[in-house]
Amino acid sequence: MINEMYKDMTGKGSVIREFFTYANKVAAEIGPENVFNYTIGNPSVPVPQEFTDYMIELLQTKNPVTLHGYSPSLGIDSTRQAVADSLNRRFGMNYTADHIFMTSGAAGAIAHAVRCVVKDGDEVITFAPYFPEYVPYITGTGAKLTIIPADIDTFQINFDEFEKALNKNVQAVLINSPNNPSGIVYSTATIKKLTEILYKKQEEYGHDIYLISDEPYREIVFKGTDSPFICSFYDNSICCYSFSKSVSLPGERIGYVAVNPACKDAKLIVLMCGQISRFTGHNCPPSIIQLGVEKILDMTSDLSIYEKNKEILYKELTRIGYHVVEPGGTFYMFPRSLCPDANEFCWKAAKELNLILVPGDSFNCPGHFRISYCVTTDMVERSIPLFEKLYEMYN
Amino acid sequence: MINEMYKDMTGKGSVIREFFTYANKVAAEIGPENVFNYTIGNPSVPVPQEFTDYMIELLQTKNPVTLHGYSPSLGIDSTRQAVADSLNRRFGMNYTADHIFMTSGAAGAIAHAVRCVVKDGDEVITFAPYFPEYVPYITGTGAKLTIIPADIDTFQINFDEFEKALNKNVQAVLINSPNNPSGIVYSTATIKKLTEILYKKQEEYGHDIYLISDEPYREIVFKGTDSPFICSFYDNSICCYSFSKSVSLPGERIGYVAVNPACKDAKLIVLMCGQISRFTGHNCPPSIIQLGVEKILDMTSDLSIYEKNKEILYKELTRIGYHVVEPGGTFYMFPRSLCPDANEFCWKAAKELNLILVPGDSFNCPGHFRISYCVTTDMVERSIPLFEKLYEMYN
Numbered sequence: 010m011i012n013e014m015y016k017d018m019t020g021k022g023s024v025i026r027e028f029f030t031y032a033n034k035v036a037a038e039i040g041p042e043n044v045f046n047y048t049i050g051n052p053s054v055p056v057p058q059e060f061t062d063y064m065i066e067l068l069q070t071k072n073p074v075t076l077h078g079y080s081p082s083l084g085i086d087s088t089r090q091a092v093a094d095s096l097n098r099r100f101g102m103n104y105t106a107d108h109i110f111m112t113s114g115a116a117g118a119i120a121h122a123v124r125c126v127v128k129d130g131d132e133v134i135t136f137a138p139y140f141p142e143y144v145p146y147i148t149g150t151g152a153k154l155t156i157i158p159a160d161i162d163t164f165q166i167n168f169d170e171f172e173k174a175l176n177k178n179v180q181a182v183l184i185n186s187p188n189n190p191s192g193i194v195y196s197t198a199t200i201k202k203l204t205e206i207l208y209k210k211q212e213e214y215g216h217d218i219y220l221i222s223d224e225p226y227r228e229i230v231f232k233g234t235d236s237p238f239i240c241s242f243y244d245n246s247i248c249c250y251s252f253s254k255s256v257s258l259p260g261e262r263i264g265y266v267a268v269n270p271a272c273k274d275a276k277l278i279v280l281m282c283g284q285i286s287r288f289t290g291h292n293c294p295p296s297i298i299q300l301g302v303e304k305i306l307d308m309t310s311d312l313s314i315y316e317k318n319k320e321i322l323y324k325e326l327t328r329i330g331y332h333v334v335e336p337g338g339t340f341y342m343f344p345r346s347l348c349p350d351a352n353e354f355c356w357k358a359a360k361e362l363n364l365i366l367v368p369g370d371s372f373n374c375p376g377h378f379r380i381s382y383c384v385t386t387d388m389v390e391r392s393i394p395l396f397e398k399l400y401e402m403y404n
Numbered sequence: 405m406i407n408e409m410y411k412d413m414t415g416k417g418s419v420i421r422e423f424f425t426y427a428n429k430v431a432a433e434i435g436p437e438n439v440f441n442y443t444i445g446n447p448s449v450p451v452p453q454e455f456t457d458y459m460i461e462l463l464q465t466k467n468p469v470t471l472h473g474y475s476p477s478l479g480i481d482s483t484r485q486a487v488a489d490s491l492n493r494r495f496g497m498n499y500t501a502d503h504i505f506m507t508s509g510a511a512g513a514i515a516h517a518v519r520c521v522v523k524d525g526d527e528v529i530t531f532a533p534y535f536p537e538y539v540p541y542i543t544g545t546g547a548k549l550t551i552i553p554a555d556i557d558t559f560q561i562n563f564d565e566f567e568k569a570l571n572k573n574v575q576a577v578l579i580n581s582p583n584n585p586s587g588i589v590y591s592t593a594t595i596k597k598l599t600e601i602l603y604k605k606q607e608e609y610g611h612d613i614y615l616i617s618d619e620p621y622r623e624i625v626f627k628g629t630d631s632p633f634i635c636s637f638y639d640n641s642i643c644c645y646s647f648s649k650s651v652s653l654p655g656e657r658i659g660y661v662a663v664n665p666a667c668k669d670a671k672l673i674v675l676m677c678g679q680i681s682r683f684t685g686h687n688c689p690p691s692i693i694q695l696g697v698e699k700i701l702d703m704t705s706d707l708s709i710y711e712k713n714k715e716i717l718y719k720e721l722t723r724i725g726y727h728v729v730e731p732g733g734t735f736y737m738f739p740r741s742l743c744p745d746a747n748e749f750c751w752k753a754a755k756e757l758n759l760i761l762v763p764g765d766s767f768n769c770p771g772h773f774r775i776s777y778c779v780t781t782d783m784v785e786r787s788i789p790l791f792e793k794l795y796e797m798y799n
Contacts, residue, residue: 010575010611011669011676012523019675055468065463073450079654113508113687120685128407142682149683180405216405259474260691274406280414281406287537288544289684290515292508295693296655 023141024371025049028355032365045364045392046384050189050340052257053383054310060256063304067297076300080293082283084111084265088299092265095306096248100238103270110282113262113294115225118249119146120289121282122266123181125247126219127152132178133221136166138343138372140189140223147183155179159374164193164334164343166203175210181219182207186239187226190372190379191343192319192336194230197237204243211245217274220246225264226339228255228309231316234337244271247278252302254339257310263294263302315340318382318389325393329400340383343369346376347403354378357402364395418536419766420444423750427760440759440787441779445584445735447652448778449705455651458699462692471695475688477678479506479660483694487660490701491643495633498665505677508657508689510620513644514541515684516677517661518576520642521614522547527573528616531561533738533767535584535618542578550574554769559588559729559738561598570605576614577602581634582621585767585774586738587714587731589625592632599638606640612669615641620659621734623650623704626711629732639666642673647697649734652705658689658697710735713777713784720788724795735778738764741771742798749773752797759790 025048032046067076083089088111093104112118123133129151135143137159147154155174160167184203186195195203204220211218222239227250230236240246248267253259266282268275286292293299319336326333332345346354351368355378358364369377382389420443427441462471478484483506488499507513518528524546530538532554542549550569555562579598581590590598599615606613617634622645625631635641643662648654661677663670681687688694714731721728727740741749746763750773753759764772777784 011521011673012519014523015520015676015679016672018679019672051473053469056472061463061468065460068456068460068463073456074448074652077451077653077655079446113685116685116687118685120683124407125410126406128409145682146685149685257469258472260472260688262687262690277411277414278406281410284410284413287540288515289686290508290511290513290541290544291684291686292511293655293657295657295690297693298690 024352025141025367028359028365028367031359035363039363043363045388045395047380047382048365048367050254050381050383051259052254052310053385054257054312054314056257056310057305057308059308060301060305064297064301067300077296080111080296080299082286082293083279084109084293085296085299088303091303091306092267096267099307100241102238102241104267105270107276108268108270108279110266110279111294111299112264112266113291114253114264115223115249115251116142116146117262117291117294118251118264118266119183119221119223120149121285122221122247122249123147123150123152123183124285125278125281127180130178131180132176133181133183134171134174134179135183136171138164138188138190138369138374138377140185141371143183152180156373161374161377162334164188164191165195165199168202168206172206175206177214179218180216181221183221183223184239185223187230187236187338189226189339190341190369191334192339192341193334194234194236194337195239196235200237200239200242207243217245221249222246223249225251225254229312229315229340230338231319231336236338240267240269244269246272255309255312256302256305258302261295261298263298314386315383317386318384321386321389321393322380322382326396329397330404331396331400340381342380342382343374343377344380346378347400349376351376351378358399361402362395362399364392364399419747420762423754423760423762426754430758434758438758440783440790442775442777443760443762445649445776445778446654447649447705448780449652449707449709451652451705452700452703454703455696455700459692459696462695472691475506475691475694477681477688478674479504479688480691480694483698486698486701487662491662494702495636497633497636499662500665502671503663503665503674505661505674506689506694507659507661508686509648509659510618510644510646511537511541512657512686512689513646513659513661514578514616514618515544516680517616517642517644518542518545518547518578519680520673520676522575525573526575527571528576528578529566529569529574530578531566533559533583533585533764533769533772534580536766538578547575551768556769556772557729559583559586560590560594563597563601567601570601572609574613575611576616578616578618579634580618582625582631582733584621584734585736585764586729587734587736588729589629589631589732590634591630595632595634595637602638612640616644617641618644620646620649624707624710624735625733626714626731631733635662635664639664641667650704650707651697651700653697656690656693658693709781710778712781713779716781716784716788717775717777721791724792725799726791726795735776737775737777738769738772739775741773742795744771746771746773753794756797757790757794759787759794
């Protein structure tokens with residue numbers, strides 16, 4: 010008999026996907042230039058040319074049997090070493106290859122990291138607003154996901170609520186900074202306060218609490234933003250990275266887990282990741298893509314368009330009268346909705362103005378909407394009058 | 405606290421891996437030409453040149469933002485359609501794109517297929533000898549794996565034991581033909597008998613029983629072998645394929661699930677696969693590899709070397725006196741061990757002759773050993789005197 014849980018889920022579409030599909034439908038009817046699609050976080054700038062050149066070189070010069078051969082289950086040795094070297098060079102850490110596990114993007118990284126440190130019935134805490142896929146990533150491990158409500162004035166951490174929620178069952182805290190959907194980067198003060206609490210609670214509870222840091226937007230940070238390397242503040246920290254956003258390779262499903270060398274079980278956790286793969290059917294990211302990203306570990310795509318789009322949107326939306334917490338990075342912005350029901354608000358924008366936004370309810374933060382501005386600056390500029398009209402409809 | 409189950413597993417190495425590591429150690433000491441490494445199923449012939457050429461063309465000509473963009477969660481539309489077309493053309497089936505789900509190799513395919521049709525506590529049956537990773541693939545879903553002992557005279561299905569083991573909790577039967585490690589291909593008579601029993605038991609139990617067919621060796625079949633397309637015999641059948649063996653792309657982690665259109669829940673099962681991915685952190689095989697394999701769906705690598713190696717080994721080993729069931733495909737052979745403890749036998753061959761074999765206990769079939777002959781014919785020819793010496797040691 011088919012599994013009823015997964016069956017039931019097929020009926021429940023994602024709201025983001027619903028708006029995205031609507032945008033495509035309207036674009037087909039009235040032309041894409043007349044639809045302002047701010048729904049999807051798909052990078053709009055190309056991967057560095059060095060990646061493409063190196064991939065072609067690998068295909069032209071390497072023995073295909075070796076090139077396409079099985080990766081070791083923890084990742085290709087040279088790739089793991091190169092990732093460690095790059096992190097050490099850029100963030101003053103001391104990772105070795107033994108601290109790195111190559112994954113299928115951040116999804117794979119989080120799925121592995123969480124399974125390493127929880128068992129059925131344990132608790133993982135995360136902070137609203139958060140990427141909605143955290144729910145299946147965490148519940149798929151058998152753990153319970155507890156959500157700390159957002160501090161909607163800053164989108165830093167709501168520490169009062171966090172301290173109230175902490176209890177002995179909490180084995181891991183999952184954070185995402187720079188944040189999807191708010192665009193906010195956790196400050197050094199926030200990270201210090203968070204890790205101080207975790208150190209104190211580890212002692213109080215008599216067990217380790219892991220900080221799992223989901224960092225696909227790590228390199229997409231705007232000038233002047235305080236953007237600490239989170240794992241340097243806490244021994245039991247596991248960095249989950251993806252090459253999807255900073256180098257625009259979302260479809261190639263490549264990322265890694267990097268376990269802090271200061272964590273006493275660091276190398277063991279990496280070995281455990283290799284075992285976990287056997288249960289989920291994951292088994293390594295593709296060999297050629299592992300080799301390809303080795304060449305661009307210290308690079309990013311040209312990210313300047315995201316900052317330019319942010320500048321325009323933030324300046325214009327605040328001028329119009331929207332309440333927006335200024336993003337420090339990513340290609341997202343998370344203004345307040347002009348009516349309490351953000352879903353209603355977003356459908357109004359979509360249907361009356363072809364301005365396609367995403368309601369914050371999907372990110373467990375009602376009363377807000379997400380703008381994904383990984384789009385052309387031309388589209389951003391042409392959309393401003395629509396944001397103006399939308400504002401007028403409510404004022 | 406770290407998860408004890410995965411922690412304990414890190415201490416338990418695979419026996420295959422142990423022999424493989426030993427072979428490499430000895431090769432480093434006395435030269436690889438003096439070690440006869442028959443341990444690993446890593447293809448030894450290159451992918452068709454058309455794949456390499458097309459990958460280079462994609463990299464040189466396609467917009468990188470599109471090329472490396474997110475794949476839809478069920479796979480790229482054109483790839484799914486091309487897979488369906490190829491299966492229909494070659495096996496007279498009537499798949500559409502809606503019946504295909506792209507996966508990370510056969511591991512990903514089996515992990516998804518099983519999760520679709522079981523829940524915690526259900527039972528899945530497979531047949532010895534079998535690929536040892538079936539254990540985590542199945543137990544990772546929460547189901548119990550029941551093993552039917554081998555018919556060591558033919559390595560077809562042991563139907564007496566199968567019928568004894570069947571019960572109402574059995575929701576799926578997992579088969580692998582052409583088989584790793586025996587190299588045997590299930591005959592039309594075997595598949596007919598198996599599916600007749602399943603049809604009868606479905607009726608008796610009042611619920612569907614799924615036939616999950618793991619087929620990475622489907623195209624590696626030697627001349628004269630009866631090799632039916634298994635899914636054509638049974639409505640509730642799910643084909644799990646990998647491009648690892650037939651086109652030598654094991655490291656690129658690409659495969660698919662194809663659900664028989666005659667299965668009443670076929671399209672629903674494919675949609676469910678998309679939901680299951682969210683829990684395991686899998687999220688699609690890489691975009692560029694999906695596009696790449698589209699070009700070689702009806703091709704194989706030059707597989708003639710495997711058949712040539714089989715011919716030599718089968719002829720020579722039977723001449724010497726070994727008991728071998730002649731393989732119909734794959735690049736494996738599974739002779740009887742010359743002493744009851746195949747582990748002891750394989751260590752003797754390794755230590756005294758540098759002839760590295762793998763004991764059948766790993767495949768739940770004691771008293772046998774596996775030869776992986778995806779190696780050079782030169783190595784095969786030079787190893788025959790060693791098999792001869794090994795035989796003399798026991799006779």
